[in-house]
Amino acid sequence: MQKNEITTYLLGRITGGVLTLLCVSALAFFATALAPGNPASVLLGNMATPERVAAITKLMGLDQPLPVRYFLWLEATLQGNLGTSNLSFRPVNDLVMAAIPVTLQLAGMSLVLAVLVAIPLGLILAQNRASWWTRPVSAIVTLGISVPGFWVGLLLIMVFSVTFKLLPSGGYVPIGRNIGGNLRAMILPTLTLAIYLIPSLVRFVRVTATSVLREDYVDTAKAKGVSSTAILLRHVAPNTLITTITYVGLQLGVLISGAILVEIIFAIPGIGRLGMNAVLNRDYPVIQGVVLFAASGYVVVNLLIDLTYALIDPRVRAR
Amino acid sequence: MTDAPAFADMAAAGRPRRKRANILVFLARRSPLSVILVALFAFAALFGSWLAPHSMTNTDLSVALEGPSASYWLGTDSLGRDVLSRLLGSAGVAAQAFVIVVLMGGLIGTTLGLVAGGLGGFIDLVVSRVIEILQGFPTILVAIVVVALLNPSLATAMTAVGLAAVPDFARVARSVAIQLREREFIQAARGLGYGELRILWSEVLPNMVGPLIIIASFDGAQAIMWEAALSFLGLGVQPPAPSFGSMLREAQNFLAIRPSLAIFIGVAVSGVVLGLNLLGDALAEYYDSTRR
Numbered sequence: 099m100q101k102n103e104i105t106t107y108l109l110g111r112i113t114g115g116v117l118t119l120l121c122v123s124a125l126a127f128f129a130t131a132l133a134p135g136n137p138a139s140v141l142l143g144n145m146a147t148p149e150r151v152a153a154i155t156k157l158m159g160l161d162q163p164l165p166v167r168y169f170l171w172l173e174a175t176l177q178g179n180l181g182t183s184n185l186s187f188r189p190v191n192d193l194v195m196a197a198i199p200v201t202l203q204l205a206g207m208s209l210v211l212a213v214l215v216a217i218p219l220g221l222i223l224a225q226n227r228a229s230w231w232t233r234p235v236s237a238i239v240t241l242g243i244s245v246p247g248f249w250v251g252l253l254l255i256m257v258f259s260v261t262f263k264l265l266p267s268g269g270y271v272p273i274g275r276n277i278g279g280n281l282r283a284m285i286l287p288t289l290t291l292a293i294y295l296i297p298s299l300v301r302f303v304r305v306t307a308t309s310v311l312r313e314d315y316v317d318t319a320k321a322k323g324v325s326s327t328a329i330l331l332r333h334v335a336p337n338t339l340i341t342t343i344t345y346v347g348l349q350l351g352v353l354i355s356g357a358i359l360v361e362i363i364f365a366i367p368g369i370g371r372l373g374m375n376a377v378l379n380r381d382y383p384v385i386q387g388v389v390l391f392a393a394s395g396y397v398v399v400n401l402l403i404d405l406t407y408a409l410i411d412p413r414v415r416a417r
Numbered sequence: 418m419t420d421a422p423a424f425a426d427m428a429a430a431g432r433p434r435r436k437r438a439n440i441l442v443f444l445a446r447r448s449p450l451s452v453i454l455v456a457l458f459a460f461a462a463l464f465g466s467w468l469a470p471h472s473m474t475n476t477d478l479s480v481a482l483e484g485p486s487a488s489y490w491l492g493t494d495s496l497g498r499d500v501l502s503r504l505l506g507s508a509g510v511a512a513q514a515f516v517i518v519v520l521m522g523g524l525i526g527t528t529l530g531l532v533a534g535g536l537g538g539f540i541d542l543v544v545s546r547v548i549e550i551l552q553g554f555p556t557i558l559v560a561i562v563v564v565a566l567l568n569p570s571l572a573t574a575m576t577a578v579g580l581a582a583v584p585d586f587a588r589v590a591r592s593v594a595i596q597l598r599e600r601e602f603i604q605a606a607r608g609l610g611y612g613e614l615r616i617l618w619s620e621v622l623p624n625m626v627g628p629l630i631i632i633a634s635f636d637g638a639q640a641i642m643w644e645a646a647l648s649f650l651g652l653g654v655q656p657p658a659p660s661f662g663s664m665l666r667e668a669q670n671f672l673a674i675r676p677s678l679a680i681f682i683g684v685a686v687s688g689v690v691l692g693l694n695l696l697g698d699a700l701a702e703y704y705d706s707t708r709r
Binding site (some may be wrong): 121244248249255389 | 549552557558691694695
């Protein structure tokens with residue numbers, strides 16, 4: 099019985115995910131295909147003559163009807179072939195595959211840092227609502243929500259790169275070449291993205307933990323003489339974590355957006371910088387590849403979170 | 418709303434008129450900082466072009482990158498333009514971003530949520546799935562696609578952000594509509610033979626104004642943040658027009674020479690966004706206290 103319900107739940111989720119991706123793929127394709135500016139003339143630059151433009155247009159398959167181009171493109175995409183960049187003529191697959199680990203490293207390190215700071219802080223703030231220091235800390239959290247993440251990045255550059263000359267203000271060292279250099283270059287970007295994520299996460303954990311602290315079983319534990327630390331760790335933390343996982347899932351879009359901004363500030367060759375350069379140069383295949391990959395990542399991780407959620411929380415299974 | 422006076426009165430009975438008149442007093446007491454910041458922002462946005470002591474776009478390289486002085490209160494940028502004047506212009510741009518996003522998210526989102534929550538059934542199912550899918554989808558990807566299609570400008574960037582605001586309004590409108598669906602005054606209207614759509618418009622909608630204003634305040638703050646971020650990336654307002662984001666983009670190149678430039682601009686954006694966020698918090702408290 100239960101197993102069936104899980105299967106139905108997950109099948110529904112997977113269908114939703116596939117539909118989302120189809121919509122995104124259509125959107126990415128038509129938006130870029132209908133965009134003003136013929137990539138053939140962009141490519142030819144000042145060497146463009148009407149004949150050359152026509153020849154290149156034909157070569158790139160841009161003269162066929164749109165729906166035909168969409169299905170050809172979808173077919174190729176499903177086979178894992180995203181075409182070649184209009185600019186560098188390198189396969190989009192290669193460009194995206196080179197950029198993804200960089201973005202994953204940045205996003206992963208920042209997320210871990212943010213969670214490690216935000217969850218304990220949120221729990222402590224929930225438990226010590228009356229302490230003298232909670233008001234200023236809460237005020238800082240509210241302030242943190244209102245400060246643009248990329249500006250924090252600029253401030254960090256000002257302090258750590260310009261004033262104290264401790265860390266590079268940008269650039270990227272591949273992990274394979276030099277781990278120390280890689281980490282050094284990633285400190286400021288990771289901090290920037292983490293600072294961007296922390297305030298709303300703290301706020302969420304605090305609100306959730308506060309409501310968990312009002313539950314009857316917390317009173318029961320208190321009555322039994324369990325210490326407040328033990329209550330926090332054994333009863334409040336696990337129940338807060340379940341909801342927090344969902345919240346982090348909802349924040350995934352924020353994480354992706356934030357990572358893209360941070361990549362541009364610090365000149366990190368991740369998926370965001372690839373996408374931005376493609377937009378500015380009207381490099382359609384790369385735009386499509388980037389949007390599709392980022393959207394797939396978003397959908398897949400959300401699916402995984404739903405799955406984890408169903409496994410951790412028996413109430414979801416029962417539903 | 419004037420075409421159904423009797424029921425408008427019934428709806429209003431849920432929210433005491435006397436208390437509603439006190440909203441400004443409540444906000445000023447509960448969160449004076451938010452009122453001051455938002456008032457300053459509104460003032461700068463409305464009268465910025467008259468208040469600006471210098472031109473927002475005329476360049477003068479002989480006074481480039483100067484620090485604060487009597488004639489340039491916040492100094493000048495790399496092309497010798499007055500930073501204060503450009504910040505006043507940016508406030509106007511930010512206000513436009515606010516209006517576009519709140520109007521777009523508010524109109525589409527509220528309609529979707531109202532209809533889904535009020536009518537229920539199949540429509541609700543479809544709308545809820547759409548909300549679920551749209552909610553949390555990376556705004557920046559939408560912005561990249563929209564800008565690739567339409568060329569970068571404030572309007573295109575804010576269209577993308579407005580789309581992201583739709584699910585927020587829809588969610589709130591839907592949940593309020595569901596709560597109200599079975600209330601007495603709605604049943605009464607139904608008993609009088611009002612159509613469902615008319616009930617939604619004249620009975621349900623006026624009762625969700627509070628929650629919608631709260632969302633408008635938060636999403637408006639987000640809109641201003643996104644305007645800054647997208648213009649910073651070059652996807653929004655294009656130079657030489659001033660905007661918080663395009664100004665920061667230029668300031669990034671002069672962090673070592675004139676750090677105050679980036680600091681002034683960042684403080685200005687943060688102040689505006691903080692004011693709106695605090696206002697949202699205070700409004701939430703206000704509507705929470707009047708509901709009981």
